[in-house]
Amino acid sequence: MKRYVIERLLRSLISIFLVTTVVYAIVFTMVPRNLIFKQDPNYNKMIKTPDSKANYENTVYERMGYIDYYNTKELQEKAAKFDKSVTTAGTAKNEKIYKDYIKSIGNGWTLHRFENKEFYATREIPLYERVYKFYANLIVIDHPWRIHDSSNPKLERYVRFENDKSVGWALTGSGTEHKYLIYFNGEFPYIHQNIVTFNLGTSYPTYANIPVLQVITQGQGRTISKDVTFPTGVTKSSPINIYTRTYKSPKNADSRDKANFGNDPYTNTLNNYADPSMISNSFVIGVIGVIISYIIGLPLGMLMARYKDGWFDTLSTASITFMLALPSVATIYIIRYIGSSLFGLPDSFPLLGASSPSSYVLPALILGILSVPRIVVWFRRYLVDQQGSDYVRFARAKGLSEVEISRHHLFKNAMVPIVSGIPGSILLAITGATLTETIFAFPGMGKMLIDSIKAANNSMVVGLTFIFTVLSILSLLIGDLLMTVIDPRIKLAGKGGK
Structure with missing residues (x-):
């Protein structure tokens, strides 16, 4: 039985990889990339500002993994390490410096110019590199050394069980991305964890800039307020979902963060919604x-x-x-x-x-x-x-x-x-x-x-395909195991595991 389950899991991983990779390749190579802007209202407002439009396009393409992109400022900062005299102006001298810099780094980078003559650079990311990055960043493990914030050098680093004022007994962390690594509440599936999560990319243009997994699992509709006990000990009605606390740099904290969370830097939260996910x-x-x-x-x-x-x-x-x-x-x-x-x-x-x-x-x-x-x-x-x-x-x-x-x-x-x-x-x-x-x-x-x-929300298509594939293969395995529970005479693996 053990050998059967192990072999089945290995075959399942291969199947998941093949299906997801094929869909990823189809979506990101055969679907025209400009279609992603059809339902983006911000993009349609930039018709009269071509430089802003080009910058916006490249920023979105970079976020979705199509290209690497250095805007004018980023390119100047990079090239300054090559020649300190370079500026952002669209002069012939700067053009020569940028061309020499681009040539020195190679790897497919191309120099471009905006209509205002300033420079920027892009690099088309090969499909194999994009697929590698997808799987390399797929599984995210939270740990006490995940957060690196130069503005908060005294950030404590620990993982421990404690009776938290806001959520009761939970496995909490500091230096982690999430405050609550394991917690319990009355919502399905009742036991929740943030230690191992999946990064399926970022949704765009629908639910723009929200992680794919968050789009699928968070509530919907209008926000609703509930009585929430904050780390300061104050209980008040708020739409905040206290279980979703993640790290936020103290330099970005506002007066409301201080009032609700005191000196605790875990102040980023999501809201409670009226409708299920x-x-x-x-x-x-x-x-x-x-x-x-x-x-x-x-x-x-x-x-x-x-x-x-x-x-x-x-x-x-x-x-x-x-x-x-x-x-x-x-x-x-x-x-x-x-x-x-x-x-x-x-x-x-x-x-x-x-x-x-x-x-x-x-x-x-x-x-x-x-x-x-x-x-x-x-x-x-x-x-x-x-x-x-x-x-x-x-x-x-x-x-x-x-x-x-x-x-x-x-x-x-x-x-x-x-x-x-x-x-x-x-x-x-x-x-x-x-x-x-x-x-x-x-x-x-x-x-x-x-x-x-x-x-043309490509990240969402790939993410849903991944989820459906995992659930499909998992359901087949569970079905086989249930057969042995109903009828112990059934052996999934014969002698020698075959």
């Missing part, structure tokens, strides 16, 4: 959808197998075949129309928002119904195959009824592949909800993927 929303409708699909699909598949070739099986098979042939978008619109017209359910999530449970009913129901045909076909086929097995014939010979055989033998054995497929079904419902979430304007990860593709 994208990943929470997708998880909710995904899990409910899977429950619905199995509640409908398993009994229906069992009845079809029980009365094989009868009128019920024939009629059900025809219905299932029709559902499989019907485009998903048609199924979604039919259920949406029936639910809104006959039962008064909202046909768009924003109508009532996350505060109303009815907003989740139709999206979850649709995800469940879309999965029913696959479950019914698979389960019926499995039971029909098993009906001819030796143990079933032996049970009939003993005088057991067909109901008893189905209940005590067929269904019990069928539980093994059922349990194996549940994690994958949940993931399929979450990641495959792109169409449903888009039609309902549902704020989940599936809709976010579609929106990111349309907006």
Whole structure:
């Protein structure tokens, strides 16, 4: 078992690497990079200021990993180490110095000029270098020597458990990026950690300059205020999420920071939001959808197998075949129309928002119904195959009824592949909800993927692909392990680990 799990994890890592790398290469080479400015309002205001526009473009390209960029000031500071007489003026003398400097550093750098004659330099980053940087910075480990702030040389450095005034017992740090490395609260998944995190890049142009993982996991909608106890001991109503405290240089602190946090430099925080995060929303409708699909699909598949070739099986098979042939978008619109017209359910999530449970009913129901045909076909086929097995014939010979055989033998054995497929079904419902979430304007990860593709938000596309790939492979592993729990006779690895 141990060898199987280790080998499976190694193969999984290779699969994650290959899938993410291929998507990264496609997105960052085949998608025209200028498309990222289509939905950037700041960019569209710079039409009449070409120098500012060029500087803005290069700054964004640098942030997204397309290029290395030295603006006029940065280039002058770099070149001054080569020749101290250089200035930012667009003179012939400076041009010669800059060209000599660019030539000396090589590595693909190119000198350019703004319309005001000042200079700047860029370097196209090769794809292999970009991919390397992505994986090199993917896993971030927080530790007491992570923060280096010359303006705060006396910063303490420690990691310890303590009863913090603001959050209670927690593993806290100083010199770390996050104040709370491990903490506990009443929000899913209840135990939280900031020791190991993922850096999936920065979102742009939608949710501009916010880390991809933060976009997916933070709340949505309007901010809400709660009673918060600050490190100074003062409790007051505030939208601040005290658990998200990160380091902020004291030189940038303002009077409000001093009033709330005293001399503690961990004053950067996020807000509390009224609505759940994208990943929470997708998880909710995904899990409910899977429950619905199995509640409908398993009994229906069992009845079809029980009365094989009868009128019920024939009629059900025809219905299932029709559902499989019907485009998903048609199924979604039919259920949406029936639910809104006959039962008064909202046909768009924003109508009532996350505060109303009815907003989740139709999206979850649709995800469940879309999965029913696959479950019914698979389960019926499995039971029909098993009906001819030796143990079933032996049970009939003993005088057991067909109901008893189905209940005590067929269904019990069928539980093994059922349990194996549940994690994958949940993931399929979450990641495959792109169409449903888009039609309902549902704020989940599936809709976010579609929106990111349309907006050329390349970092978000790669980040979501990475998350979906990891969850897919993890669900397959969990499914295999669950099979051994249900039926200990199953061995995932034979003798010698093969």
